[in-house]
Amino acid sequence: MRWSLENLYTSFDSREFLEDNNKVLALIDELKEWSRENFKSLENAKEKIEFFLGKINELSSLIYKIAAYSELSLSVDAKTQRHLCILKRLKKLFQKQQNLM
Amino acid sequence: MYLEKIEKTVSETTEFDVAFKKWLLKLDKIEEVINTSDVIKQHKFIIKESIKSAKHMLSDEQEIVISKMKNTGSSAWSKLQEFLTSTHTVEISLEGEVKKLPLPVVRNMAYSEEQYVRKTAYFAELKSYEKIENSSAAALNGIKGEVITLSKLRGYSSPLDMTLQNSRMDRETLEAMLEAIKEYLPYFRDYLKKKAELLGHKSLKLPFYDLFAPIGKVDMKFTYDEARKFIVENFKTFSDELASFADRAFEENWIDAEPREGKRGGAFCYNLHPIRESRILANFDGSFSNVTTIAHELGHAYHGNCLMDETFLNSNYPMPIAETASIFCETLIVDAALKIANREEKIAILENSLQSSTQTIVDIYSRFLFEDEVFRRREDHSLSVDEFKEIMLDAQRKAYGDALDEKYMHPYMWVNKPHYYYADANYYNFPTPLVNYLLRDLLRNIKRGKLSLQRNTRNCFH
Ligand SMILES: [Zn+2]
Numbered sequence: 106m107r108w109s110l111e112n113l114y115t116s117f118d119s120r121e122f123l124e125d126n127n128k129v130l131a132l133i134d135e136l137k138e139w140s141r142e143n144f145k146s147l148e149n150a151k152e153k154i155e156f157f158l159g160k161i162n163e164l165s166s167l168i169y170k171i172a173a174y175s176e177l178s179l180s181v182d183a184k185t186q187r188h189l190c191i192l193k194r195l196k197k198l199f200q201k202q203q204n205l206m
Numbered sequence: 207m208y209l210e211k212i213e214k215t216v217s218e219t220t221e222f223d224v225a226f227k228k229w230l231l232k233l234d235k236i237e238e239v240i241n242t243s244d245v246i247k248q249h250k251f252i253i254k255e256s257i258k259s260a261k262h263m264l265s266d267e268q269e270i271v272i273s274k275m276k277n278t279g280s281s282a283w284s285k286l287q288e289f290l291t292s293t294h295t296v297e298i299s300l301e302g303e304v305k306k307l308p309l310p311v312v313r314n315m316a317y318s319e320e321q322y323v324r325k326t327a328y329f330a331e332l333k334s335y336e337k338i339e340n341s342s343a344a345a346l347n348g349i350k351g352e353v354i355t356l357s358k359l360r361g362y363s364s365p366l367d368m369t370l371q372n373s374r375m376d377r378e379t380l381e382a383m384l385e386a387i388k389e390y391l392p393y394f395r396d397y398l399k400k401k402a403e404l405l406g407h408k409s410l411k412l413p414f415y416d417l418f419a420p421i422g423k424v425d426m427k428f429t430y431d432e433a434r435k436f437i438v439e440n441f442k443t444f445s446d447e448l449a450s451f452a453d454r455a456f457e458e459n460w461i462d463a464e465p466r467e468g469k470r471g472g473a474f475c476y477n478l479h480p481i482r483e484s485r486i487l488a489n490f491d492g493s494f495s496n497v498t499t500i501a502h503e504l505g506h507a508y509h510g511n512c513l514m515d516e517t518f519l520n521s522n523y524p525m526p527i528a529e530t531a532s533i534f535c536e537t538l539i540v541d542a543a544l545k546i547a548n549r550e551e552k553i554a555i556l557e558n559s560l561q562s563s564t565q566t567i568v569d570i571y572s573r574f575l576f577e578d579e580v581f582r583r584r585e586d587h588s589l590s591v592d593e594f595k596e597i598m599l600d601a602q603r604k605a606y607g608d609a610l611d612e613k614y615m616h617p618y619m620w621v622n623k624p625h626y627y628y629a630d631a632n633y634y635n636f637p638t639p640l641v642n643y644l645l646r647d648l649l650r651n652i653k654r655g656k657l658s659l660q661r662n663t664r665n666c667f668h
Contacts, residue, residue: 106430106461106462106463106464106490107459107462107464108459108460108461108462108485108486108487109458109459110485112481112483113478113481129215129216130215133215133216133218133219134215136219136222137218137221137222139222140221140222140225140226141225144222144225144226144228144229147229147232147233150233150235150236150239151239151242151243151246154230154239154243154246154253155243155245155246157226158245158246158249158517158519159245161519162517162518162519164219165518165519166479166480166518167480168216169479169480169518170478170480170481173476173478173480176476177476177485177487180469180470180474180487181462181466181468181469181470181487182468182469
Protein backbone atom coordinates (compact mmCIF):
# COMPACT_ATOMS: atom_id res chain seq x y z
CA MET A 106 0.00 0.00 0.00
CA ARG A 107 2.99 2.32 -0.33
CA TRP A 108 4.29 3.80 -3.50
CA SER A 109 7.74 3.50 -4.98
CA LEU A 110 9.51 6.63 -6.21
CA GLU A 111 12.60 4.79 -7.48
CA ASN A 112 11.72 5.46 -11.10
CA LEU A 113 12.17 9.17 -10.37
CA TYR A 114 15.27 9.07 -8.16
CA THR A 115 16.61 6.59 -5.67
CA SER A 116 17.38 9.28 -3.07
CA PHE A 117 18.12 12.97 -2.56
CA ASP A 118 21.80 12.03 -2.45
CA SER A 119 21.76 9.91 -5.59
CA ARG A 120 24.06 10.82 -8.45
CA GLU A 121 21.12 11.27 -10.84
CA PHE A 122 19.42 13.75 -8.54
CA LEU A 123 22.55 15.87 -8.21
CA GLU A 124 23.27 15.67 -11.92
CA ASP A 125 19.78 16.86 -12.84
CA ASN A 126 20.10 19.72 -10.41
CA ASN A 127 23.33 20.75 -12.08
CA LYS A 128 21.77 20.43 -15.50
CA VAL A 129 18.99 22.83 -14.51
CA LEU A 130 21.45 25.44 -13.30
CA ALA A 131 23.56 25.11 -16.45
CA LEU A 132 20.55 25.28 -18.78
CA ILE A 133 19.25 28.42 -17.15
CA ASP A 134 22.62 30.12 -17.47
CA GLU A 135 22.84 29.05 -21.08
CA LEU A 136 19.37 30.32 -21.92
CA LYS A 137 19.88 33.64 -20.19
CA GLU A 138 22.93 34.36 -22.24
CA TRP A 139 21.48 32.96 -25.45
CA SER A 140 18.27 35.00 -25.22
CA ARG A 141 20.11 38.28 -24.55
CA GLU A 142 22.06 37.63 -27.70
CA ASN A 143 19.37 36.21 -29.99
CA PHE A 144 16.21 38.16 -29.21
CA LYS A 145 17.91 41.37 -30.29
CA SER A 146 17.18 40.79 -33.97
CA LEU A 147 14.25 39.26 -35.84
CA GLU A 148 16.40 37.21 -38.22
CA ASN A 149 16.40 33.40 -38.35
CA ALA A 150 13.12 33.30 -36.49
CA LYS A 151 12.43 29.68 -37.36
CA GLU A 152 15.75 28.37 -36.00
CA LYS A 153 15.51 30.52 -32.90
CA ILE A 154 11.99 29.39 -32.00
CA GLU A 155 12.89 25.74 -32.58
CA PHE A 156 15.96 26.03 -30.40
CA PHE A 157 14.15 27.86 -27.64
CA LEU A 158 11.18 25.45 -27.55
CA GLY A 159 13.52 22.50 -27.36
CA LYS A 160 15.47 23.95 -24.46
CA ILE A 161 12.38 25.06 -22.55
CA ASN A 162 10.86 21.60 -22.91
CA GLU A 163 14.02 20.07 -21.55
CA LEU A 164 14.38 22.60 -18.74
CA SER A 165 10.79 22.58 -17.48
CA SER A 166 10.65 18.81 -17.63
CA LEU A 167 13.77 18.60 -15.44
CA ILE A 168 12.53 21.17 -12.92
CA TYR A 169 9.24 19.32 -12.80
CA LYS A 170 10.95 16.01 -12.13
CA ILE A 171 13.05 17.42 -9.30
CA ALA A 172 10.14 19.25 -7.73
CA ALA A 173 7.87 16.21 -8.09
CA TYR A 174 10.35 13.88 -6.39
CA SER A 175 10.87 16.31 -3.54
CA GLU A 176 7.21 17.03 -3.02
CA LEU A 177 6.15 13.39 -3.22
CA SER A 178 8.85 12.32 -0.77
CA LEU A 179 7.85 14.97 1.70
CA SER A 180 4.11 14.34 1.40
CA VAL A 181 4.50 10.95 3.09
CA ASP A 182 7.14 12.09 5.55
CA ALA A 183 6.81 15.72 6.53
CA LYS A 184 7.58 15.41 10.20
CA THR A 185 10.62 17.51 10.62
CA GLN A 186 10.81 21.26 10.59
CA ARG A 187 13.46 21.11 7.91
CA HIS A 188 11.05 19.31 5.64
CA LEU A 189 8.30 21.84 6.17
CA CYS A 190 10.69 24.57 5.24
CA ILE A 191 11.67 22.75 2.05
CA LEU A 192 8.01 22.24 1.26
CA LYS A 193 7.36 25.97 1.36
CA ARG A 194 10.27 26.70 -0.94
CA LEU A 195 9.08 23.97 -3.28
CA LYS A 196 5.67 25.50 -3.63
CA LYS A 197 7.30 28.71 -4.81
CA LEU A 198 9.62 26.86 -7.14
CA PHE A 199 6.71 25.05 -8.58
CA GLN A 200 4.68 28.15 -9.30
CA LYS A 201 7.64 29.58 -11.15
CA GLN A 202 7.99 26.44 -13.20
CA GLN A 203 4.32 26.41 -14.13
CA ASN A 204 4.48 29.99 -15.29
CA LEU A 205 7.16 29.16 -17.82
CA MET A 206 5.51 29.69 -21.19
CA MET B 207 21.43 23.04 -0.09
CA TYR B 208 20.63 22.48 -3.73
CA LEU B 209 17.03 23.53 -3.53
CA GLU B 210 17.88 27.07 -2.47
CA LYS B 211 20.21 27.47 -5.38
CA ILE B 212 17.69 26.03 -7.81
CA GLU B 213 14.96 28.21 -6.43
CA LYS B 214 16.99 31.34 -6.89
CA THR B 215 18.06 30.39 -10.38
CA VAL B 216 14.59 29.35 -11.47
CA SER B 217 13.33 32.81 -10.58
CA GLU B 218 15.81 34.08 -13.15
CA THR B 219 13.93 32.24 -15.91
CA THR B 220 11.37 35.05 -15.95
CA GLU B 221 13.93 37.09 -17.85
CA PHE B 222 14.11 34.90 -20.96
CA ASP B 223 10.51 33.80 -20.73
CA VAL B 224 9.31 37.40 -21.00
CA ALA B 225 11.96 38.25 -23.59
CA PHE B 226 10.77 35.40 -25.81
CA LYS B 227 7.12 36.42 -25.64
CA LYS B 228 7.86 40.05 -26.40
CA TRP B 229 10.13 39.04 -29.25
CA LEU B 230 7.38 36.81 -30.73
CA LEU B 231 5.03 39.78 -30.69
CA LYS B 232 7.46 41.71 -32.88
CA LEU B 233 7.64 39.03 -35.59
CA ASP B 234 5.14 40.05 -38.24
CA LYS B 235 5.14 36.90 -40.36
CA ILE B 236 4.60 34.46 -37.55
CA GLU B 237 2.04 32.35 -39.45
CA GLU B 238 4.58 31.75 -42.19
CA VAL B 239 7.26 30.82 -39.69
CA ILE B 240 4.92 28.40 -37.93
CA ASN B 241 4.13 26.63 -41.19
CA THR B 242 7.74 26.09 -42.15
CA SER B 243 8.57 23.90 -39.17
CA ASP B 244 7.03 20.76 -37.71
CA VAL B 245 8.35 21.46 -34.23
CA ILE B 246 6.86 24.93 -34.22
CA LYS B 247 3.61 23.74 -35.77
CA GLN B 248 3.35 21.22 -32.95
CA HIS B 249 3.55 24.10 -30.47
CA LYS B 250 1.33 26.45 -32.46
CA PHE B 251 -1.22 26.74 -29.68
CA ILE B 252 1.16 27.89 -26.96
CA ILE B 253 3.03 30.16 -29.37
CA LYS B 254 -0.21 31.93 -30.19
CA GLU B 255 -1.16 32.02 -26.54
CA SER B 256 2.23 33.52 -25.70
CA ILE B 257 1.70 36.25 -28.28
CA LYS B 258 -1.73 36.97 -26.85
CA SER B 259 -0.33 37.25 -23.35
CA ALA B 260 2.58 39.42 -24.56
CA LYS B 261 0.01 41.96 -25.74
CA HIS B 262 -1.00 42.42 -22.12
CA MET B 263 2.52 42.75 -20.77
CA LEU B 264 3.80 46.13 -19.70
CA SER B 265 7.33 47.46 -19.94
CA ASP B 266 10.02 45.67 -17.94
CA GLU B 267 10.23 48.54 -15.45
CA GLN B 268 6.49 48.62 -14.93
CA GLU B 269 6.33 44.85 -14.42
CA ILE B 270 9.04 45.03 -11.77
CA VAL B 271 7.28 47.83 -9.92
CA ILE B 272 3.99 45.93 -10.08
CA SER B 273 5.42 42.70 -8.72
CA LYS B 274 7.13 44.56 -5.87
CA MET B 275 4.02 46.54 -5.02
CA LYS B 276 1.91 43.38 -5.07
CA ASN B 277 4.05 41.99 -2.26
CA THR B 278 2.87 44.79 -0.02
CA GLY B 279 -0.55 44.99 -1.67
CA SER B 280 -2.75 42.03 -2.54
CA SER B 281 -0.27 39.47 -1.20
CA ALA B 282 -0.19 41.18 2.17
CA TRP B 283 -3.98 41.34 2.27
CA SER B 284 -4.19 37.62 1.40
CA LYS B 285 -1.80 36.80 4.21
CA LEU B 286 -3.84 38.84 6.64
CA GLN B 287 -7.04 37.03 5.65
CA GLU B 288 -5.30 33.66 5.90
CA PHE B 289 -4.07 34.58 9.36
CA LEU B 290 -7.48 35.79 10.48
CA THR B 291 -9.34 32.66 9.38
CA SER B 292 -6.71 30.12 10.42
CA THR B 293 -6.51 31.52 13.95
CA HIS B 294 -10.21 32.25 14.17
CA THR B 295 -12.11 30.50 16.95
CA VAL B 296 -15.82 30.05 17.37
CA GLU B 297 -17.48 30.12 20.75
CA ILE B 298 -20.06 27.38 20.82
CA SER B 299 -22.25 25.89 23.52
CA LEU B 300 -23.08 22.22 23.03
CA GLU B 301 -24.80 20.09 25.66
CA GLY B 302 -24.41 22.81 28.26
CA GLU B 303 -20.69 23.20 27.73
CA VAL B 304 -19.17 26.33 26.22
CA LYS B 305 -16.15 25.68 24.03
CA LYS B 306 -13.86 27.69 21.79
CA LEU B 307 -13.27 25.68 18.63
CA PRO B 308 -11.32 26.32 15.42
CA LEU B 309 -13.45 27.46 12.47
CA PRO B 310 -13.05 24.29 10.31
CA VAL B 311 -14.20 22.10 13.22
CA VAL B 312 -17.35 24.13 13.62
CA ARG B 313 -18.01 24.30 9.86
CA ASN B 314 -17.64 20.53 9.71
CA MET B 315 -20.54 20.17 12.10
CA ALA B 316 -22.76 20.95 9.08
CA TYR B 317 -22.32 17.24 8.23
CA SER B 318 -23.44 16.07 11.67
CA GLU B 319 -26.27 13.59 11.89
CA GLU B 320 -27.95 15.67 14.56
CA GLN B 321 -29.94 18.69 13.52
CA TYR B 322 -29.37 20.49 16.78
CA VAL B 323 -25.60 20.29 16.30
CA ARG B 324 -25.85 21.60 12.71
CA LYS B 325 -28.09 24.45 13.78
CA THR B 326 -26.08 25.44 16.83
CA ALA B 327 -22.87 25.41 14.82
CA TYR B 328 -24.43 27.60 12.15
CA PHE B 329 -25.51 30.30 14.61
CA ALA B 330 -22.20 30.17 16.47
CA GLU B 331 -20.27 30.48 13.21
CA LEU B 332 -22.24 33.48 11.97
CA LYS B 333 -21.93 35.24 15.32
CA SER B 334 -18.18 34.66 15.43
CA TYR B 335 -17.53 36.50 12.17
CA GLU B 336 -18.35 39.81 13.82
CA LYS B 337 -14.84 39.68 15.31
CA ILE B 338 -13.15 39.73 11.91
CA GLU B 339 -15.69 41.10 9.43
CA ASN B 340 -14.16 44.58 9.15
CA SER B 341 -10.65 43.30 8.54
CA SER B 342 -11.87 40.75 5.99
CA ALA B 343 -13.84 43.45 4.17
CA ALA B 344 -10.74 45.66 4.05
CA ALA B 345 -8.71 42.75 2.65
CA LEU B 346 -11.29 41.96 0.00
CA ASN B 347 -11.58 45.62 -1.00
CA GLY B 348 -7.81 45.87 -1.28
CA ILE B 349 -7.44 42.72 -3.36
CA LYS B 350 -10.34 43.31 -5.76
CA GLY B 351 -9.31 46.95 -6.14
CA GLU B 352 -5.82 45.90 -7.21
CA VAL B 353 -7.22 43.37 -9.67
CA ILE B 354 -9.33 46.08 -11.31
CA THR B 355 -6.38 48.47 -11.54
CA LEU B 356 -4.10 45.83 -13.06
CA SER B 357 -6.60 44.44 -15.53
CA LYS B 358 -7.14 47.99 -16.82
CA LEU B 359 -3.42 48.72 -17.04
CA ARG B 360 -2.93 45.52 -19.01
CA GLY B 361 -5.65 46.45 -21.45
CA TYR B 362 -8.31 43.90 -20.56
CA SER B 363 -11.87 45.09 -20.75
CA SER B 364 -12.63 43.68 -17.28
CA PRO B 365 -11.35 41.27 -14.64
CA LEU B 366 -13.73 38.71 -16.11
CA ASP B 367 -12.22 39.19 -19.55
CA MET B 368 -8.75 38.64 -18.04
CA THR B 369 -9.92 35.51 -16.21
CA LEU B 370 -11.49 34.04 -19.33
CA GLN B 371 -8.33 34.52 -21.34
CA ASN B 372 -6.23 32.89 -18.65
CA SER B 373 -8.61 29.92 -18.60
CA ARG B 374 -8.65 29.56 -22.40
CA MET B 375 -12.40 30.04 -22.39
CA ASP B 376 -14.54 32.17 -24.75
CA ARG B 377 -17.16 34.55 -23.44
CA GLU B 378 -19.81 32.78 -25.53
CA THR B 379 -18.97 29.53 -23.74
CA LEU B 380 -19.35 31.19 -20.37
CA GLU B 381 -22.66 32.73 -21.35
CA ALA B 382 -23.99 29.44 -22.68
CA MET B 383 -22.97 27.83 -19.40
CA LEU B 384 -24.74 30.48 -17.32
CA GLU B 385 -27.87 30.10 -19.45
CA ALA B 386 -27.82 26.34 -19.00
CA ILE B 387 -27.41 26.73 -15.25
CA LYS B 388 -30.39 29.09 -15.04
CA GLU B 389 -32.47 26.68 -17.04
CA TYR B 390 -31.74 23.82 -14.65
CA LEU B 391 -32.00 25.68 -11.34
CA PRO B 392 -35.64 24.61 -10.83
CA TYR B 393 -34.58 20.95 -10.73
CA PHE B 394 -32.07 21.64 -8.00
CA ARG B 395 -34.68 23.57 -6.08
CA ASP B 396 -37.04 20.61 -6.27
CA TYR B 397 -34.33 18.45 -4.74
CA LEU B 398 -33.66 20.97 -1.96
CA LYS B 399 -37.37 21.26 -1.18
CA LYS B 400 -37.63 17.47 -0.97
CA LYS B 401 -34.67 17.43 1.37
CA ALA B 402 -36.36 20.11 3.51
CA GLU B 403 -39.46 17.94 3.68
CA LEU B 404 -37.48 14.83 4.68
CA LEU B 405 -35.78 16.80 7.44
CA GLY B 406 -39.12 17.97 8.79
CA HIS B 407 -39.24 21.58 7.63
CA LYS B 408 -42.93 22.25 7.10
CA SER B 409 -42.27 25.37 4.99
CA LEU B 410 -40.50 23.10 2.43
CA LYS B 411 -37.62 25.54 2.52
CA LEU B 412 -34.19 24.35 3.50
CA PRO B 413 -32.21 26.37 6.03
CA PHE B 414 -28.54 26.85 5.10
CA TYR B 415 -27.50 24.75 8.08
CA ASP B 416 -29.23 21.68 6.63
CA LEU B 417 -27.70 21.84 3.13
CA PHE B 418 -25.11 19.21 4.07
CA ALA B 419 -27.24 17.12 6.40
CA PRO B 420 -26.70 13.41 5.71
CA ILE B 421 -29.64 11.44 4.32
CA GLY B 422 -29.43 7.63 4.40
CA LYS B 423 -26.28 5.70 5.22
CA VAL B 424 -23.67 3.67 3.34
CA ASP B 425 -22.31 0.69 5.24
CA MET B 426 -20.27 -0.85 2.40
CA LYS B 427 -16.74 -1.74 3.46
CA PHE B 428 -13.82 -2.65 1.21
CA THR B 429 -10.42 -4.14 1.79
CA TYR B 430 -7.73 -2.58 -0.36
CA ASP B 431 -7.73 -5.60 -2.67
CA GLU B 432 -11.51 -5.48 -2.97
CA ALA B 433 -11.30 -1.79 -3.83
CA ARG B 434 -8.79 -2.57 -6.57
CA LYS B 435 -10.99 -5.30 -7.98
CA PHE B 436 -14.12 -3.16 -7.81
CA ILE B 437 -12.43 -0.27 -9.61
CA VAL B 438 -10.74 -2.31 -12.31
CA GLU B 439 -13.84 -4.39 -13.04
CA ASN B 440 -16.07 -1.39 -13.34
CA PHE B 441 -13.63 0.64 -15.40
CA LYS B 442 -13.83 -2.30 -17.78
CA THR B 443 -17.50 -1.57 -18.44
CA PHE B 444 -16.23 1.61 -20.08
CA SER B 445 -12.98 0.49 -21.68
CA ASP B 446 -10.40 -2.27 -21.34
CA GLU B 447 -7.65 0.25 -21.78
CA LEU B 448 -8.78 2.31 -18.79
CA ALA B 449 -9.18 -0.86 -16.72
CA SER B 450 -5.74 -2.24 -17.48
CA PHE B 451 -4.24 1.19 -16.89
CA ALA B 452 -5.81 1.29 -13.41
CA ASP B 453 -4.64 -2.24 -12.71
CA ARG B 454 -1.12 -1.28 -13.69
CA ALA B 455 -1.20 1.64 -11.25
CA PHE B 456 -1.99 -0.78 -8.41
CA GLU B 457 0.43 -3.44 -9.62
CA GLU B 458 3.43 -1.16 -10.09
CA ASN B 459 3.03 0.65 -6.77
CA TRP B 460 1.96 4.03 -8.04
CA ILE B 461 -0.47 4.42 -5.16
CA ASP B 462 0.35 5.28 -1.56
CA ALA B 463 -2.87 4.37 0.21
CA GLU B 464 -1.74 3.53 3.73
CA PRO B 465 -2.55 6.17 6.35
CA ARG B 466 0.40 6.73 8.70
CA GLU B 467 1.99 9.33 10.91
CA GLY B 468 3.82 12.11 9.14
CA LYS B 469 1.84 11.58 5.94
CA ARG B 470 -0.39 14.35 4.72
CA GLY B 471 -4.18 13.99 4.65
CA GLY B 472 -6.58 13.98 1.74
CA ALA B 473 -5.74 12.72 -1.73
CA PHE B 474 -4.03 13.91 -4.90
CA CYS B 475 -2.58 12.67 -8.15
CA TYR B 476 0.78 13.74 -9.51
CA ASN B 477 1.28 13.17 -13.23
CA LEU B 478 4.92 12.44 -13.95
CA HIS B 479 5.32 13.26 -17.61
CA PRO B 480 9.13 12.97 -17.50
CA ILE B 481 8.91 9.25 -16.64
CA ARG B 482 5.53 8.56 -18.31
CA GLU B 483 3.92 7.48 -15.03
CA SER B 484 1.81 8.95 -12.20
CA ARG B 485 1.69 8.72 -8.41
CA ILE B 486 -1.41 8.85 -6.27
CA LEU B 487 -1.64 9.71 -2.60
CA ALA B 488 -4.71 8.58 -0.65
CA ASN B 489 -5.59 7.67 2.91
CA PHE B 490 -7.54 4.45 2.56
CA ASP B 491 -9.88 3.50 5.42
CA GLY B 492 -12.10 1.02 3.61
CA SER B 493 -15.12 3.29 3.18
CA PHE B 494 -17.02 3.57 -0.08
CA SER B 495 -16.17 7.27 -0.36
CA ASN B 496 -12.48 6.29 -0.24
CA VAL B 497 -12.97 3.94 -3.17
CA THR B 498 -14.52 6.75 -5.20
CA THR B 499 -11.60 8.99 -4.24
CA ILE B 500 -9.06 6.50 -5.59
CA ALA B 501 -11.13 6.14 -8.78
CA HIS B 502 -11.16 9.94 -9.07
CA GLU B 503 -7.39 10.18 -8.73
CA LEU B 504 -6.91 7.32 -11.21
CA GLY B 505 -8.90 9.48 -13.63
CA HIS B 506 -6.30 12.24 -13.24
CA ALA B 507 -3.57 9.67 -13.84
CA TYR B 508 -5.31 8.40 -16.98
CA HIS B 509 -5.62 11.97 -18.21
CA GLY B 510 -1.88 12.33 -17.72
CA ASN B 511 -1.31 9.06 -19.52
CA CYS B 512 -3.25 10.34 -22.55
CA LEU B 513 -0.75 13.21 -22.73
CA MET B 514 2.47 11.20 -22.47
CA ASP B 515 3.22 11.46 -26.17
CA GLU B 516 2.91 15.24 -26.16
CA THR B 517 5.93 17.41 -25.44
CA PHE B 518 6.19 18.67 -21.89
CA LEU B 519 4.98 22.14 -22.86
CA ASN B 520 1.97 20.70 -24.64
CA SER B 521 1.00 18.54 -21.68
CA ASN B 522 -0.20 21.48 -19.58
CA TYR B 523 -3.91 22.05 -19.33
CA PRO B 524 -6.03 24.80 -17.78
CA MET B 525 -8.53 24.63 -14.97
CA PRO B 526 -11.69 23.97 -17.03
CA ILE B 527 -10.52 20.55 -18.15
CA ALA B 528 -8.42 19.57 -15.15
CA GLU B 529 -11.28 17.69 -13.51
CA THR B 530 -12.91 16.03 -16.53
CA ALA B 531 -11.28 12.61 -16.52
CA SER B 532 -11.32 12.39 -12.73
CA ILE B 533 -15.02 13.13 -12.30
CA PHE B 534 -15.72 10.80 -15.20
CA CYS B 535 -13.97 7.87 -13.50
CA GLU B 536 -15.52 8.68 -10.15
CA THR B 537 -18.98 8.62 -11.74
CA LEU B 538 -18.32 5.18 -13.24
CA ILE B 539 -17.71 3.83 -9.74
CA VAL B 540 -20.68 5.59 -8.18
CA ASP B 541 -22.95 4.19 -10.88
CA ALA B 542 -21.58 0.70 -10.32
CA ALA B 543 -22.15 0.96 -6.58
CA LEU B 544 -25.74 1.99 -7.10
CA LYS B 545 -26.38 -1.37 -8.73
CA ILE B 546 -25.34 -3.37 -5.67
CA ALA B 547 -26.50 -1.02 -2.92
CA ASN B 548 -29.54 -1.59 -0.73
CA ARG B 549 -32.33 0.99 -0.63
CA GLU B 550 -30.92 3.14 2.15
CA GLU B 551 -27.45 3.08 0.63
CA LYS B 552 -28.84 4.04 -2.75
CA ILE B 553 -30.54 7.07 -1.25
CA ALA B 554 -27.33 8.07 0.52
CA ILE B 555 -25.19 7.71 -2.61
CA LEU B 556 -27.62 9.63 -4.78
CA GLU B 557 -28.15 12.33 -2.20
CA ASN B 558 -24.40 12.72 -1.87
CA SER B 559 -24.05 13.15 -5.56
CA LEU B 560 -26.90 15.71 -5.64
CA GLN B 561 -25.31 17.50 -2.72
CA SER B 562 -22.04 17.92 -4.55
CA SER B 563 -23.74 18.89 -7.83
CA THR B 564 -25.65 21.53 -5.89
CA GLN B 565 -22.30 22.90 -4.72
CA THR B 566 -20.64 22.83 -8.12
CA ILE B 567 -23.63 24.30 -9.92
CA VAL B 568 -25.97 26.24 -7.65
CA ASP B 569 -23.47 27.47 -5.09
CA ILE B 570 -20.78 28.27 -7.62
CA TYR B 571 -23.38 30.21 -9.57
CA SER B 572 -24.04 32.25 -6.44
CA ARG B 573 -20.30 32.83 -6.00
CA PHE B 574 -20.07 33.99 -9.58
CA LEU B 575 -22.95 36.45 -9.08
CA PHE B 576 -21.35 37.67 -5.87
CA GLU B 577 -17.94 38.25 -7.36
CA ASP B 578 -19.33 39.91 -10.45
CA GLU B 579 -21.35 42.37 -8.40
CA VAL B 580 -18.42 43.06 -6.06
CA PHE B 581 -16.22 43.94 -9.04
CA ARG B 582 -18.97 46.18 -10.42
CA ARG B 583 -19.30 48.17 -7.22
CA ARG B 584 -15.60 48.17 -6.39
CA GLU B 585 -14.98 50.15 -9.58
CA ASP B 586 -16.89 52.91 -7.87
CA HIS B 587 -16.09 52.62 -4.17
CA SER B 588 -14.82 50.51 -1.28
CA LEU B 589 -17.60 48.27 -0.03
CA SER B 590 -18.82 48.18 3.55
CA VAL B 591 -19.37 44.96 5.50
CA ASP B 592 -23.09 45.46 5.11
CA GLU B 593 -22.76 45.75 1.35
CA PHE B 594 -20.77 42.51 1.11
CA LYS B 595 -23.38 40.77 3.21
CA GLU B 596 -26.23 42.16 1.19
CA ILE B 597 -24.61 41.14 -2.12
CA MET B 598 -24.00 37.63 -0.81
CA LEU B 599 -27.60 37.24 0.35
CA ASP B 600 -28.84 38.53 -2.96
CA ALA B 601 -26.63 36.07 -4.86
CA GLN B 602 -27.91 33.20 -2.73
CA ARG B 603 -31.50 34.30 -3.34
CA LYS B 604 -30.92 34.30 -7.10
CA ALA B 605 -29.20 30.92 -7.09
CA TYR B 606 -31.21 28.95 -4.52
CA GLY B 607 -34.52 30.77 -5.10
CA ASP B 608 -37.43 29.75 -2.91
CA ALA B 609 -35.74 26.50 -1.88
CA LEU B 610 -33.56 28.22 0.72
CA ASP B 611 -35.16 29.55 3.89
CA GLU B 612 -34.91 33.38 3.87
CA LYS B 613 -34.50 33.40 7.64
CA TYR B 614 -31.47 31.13 7.60
CA MET B 615 -29.13 32.08 4.76
CA HIS B 616 -25.36 32.65 4.95
CA PRO B 617 -24.36 36.32 4.55
CA TYR B 618 -20.71 35.61 5.45
CA MET B 619 -19.67 33.08 2.81
CA TRP B 620 -17.17 35.67 1.53
CA VAL B 621 -15.27 35.47 4.82
CA ASN B 622 -14.70 31.73 4.94
CA LYS B 623 -13.98 30.88 1.28
CA PRO B 624 -10.29 31.61 0.77
CA HIS B 625 -10.53 31.74 -3.02
CA TYR B 626 -12.07 35.23 -2.98
CA TYR B 627 -8.74 36.41 -1.62
CA TYR B 628 -6.43 35.06 -4.36
CA ALA B 629 -5.53 38.07 -6.48
CA ASP B 630 -4.28 35.88 -9.34
CA ALA B 631 -7.30 33.60 -9.55
CA ASN B 632 -10.54 35.50 -9.87
CA TYR B 633 -13.91 33.86 -10.39
CA TYR B 634 -11.92 30.89 -9.16
CA ASN B 635 -14.25 27.99 -9.73
CA PHE B 636 -16.50 29.08 -12.53
CA PRO B 637 -15.58 26.44 -15.12
CA THR B 638 -16.50 23.59 -12.77
CA PRO B 639 -20.23 23.58 -13.66
CA LEU B 640 -19.35 23.30 -17.30
CA VAL B 641 -17.25 20.23 -16.69
CA ASN B 642 -19.93 18.71 -14.55
CA TYR B 643 -22.51 19.29 -17.23
CA LEU B 644 -20.38 17.98 -20.10
CA LEU B 645 -19.65 14.81 -18.19
CA ARG B 646 -23.18 13.99 -17.30
CA ASP B 647 -24.14 14.54 -20.89
CA LEU B 648 -21.32 12.30 -22.03
CA LEU B 649 -22.29 9.51 -19.65
CA ARG B 650 -25.95 9.78 -20.56
CA ASN B 651 -25.09 9.40 -24.22
CA ILE B 652 -22.88 6.43 -23.60
CA LYS B 653 -25.64 4.73 -21.65
CA ARG B 654 -28.16 5.39 -24.37
CA GLY B 655 -25.72 3.68 -26.69
CA LYS B 656 -25.66 6.78 -28.84
CA LEU B 657 -21.94 7.07 -28.73
CA SER B 658 -19.21 4.57 -28.61
CA LEU B 659 -16.71 6.71 -26.89
CA GLN B 660 -14.00 4.34 -25.80
CA ARG B 661 -11.83 5.33 -28.67
CA ASN B 662 -12.82 8.96 -28.82
CA THR B 663 -12.46 9.68 -25.15
CA ARG B 664 -8.71 9.67 -25.38
CA ASN B 665 -9.01 12.60 -27.72
CA CYS B 666 -11.50 14.30 -25.47
CA PHE B 667 -9.02 14.44 -22.63
CA HIS B 668 -6.29 15.96 -24.73
ZN1 LIG C 1 -9.57 16.05 -8.89
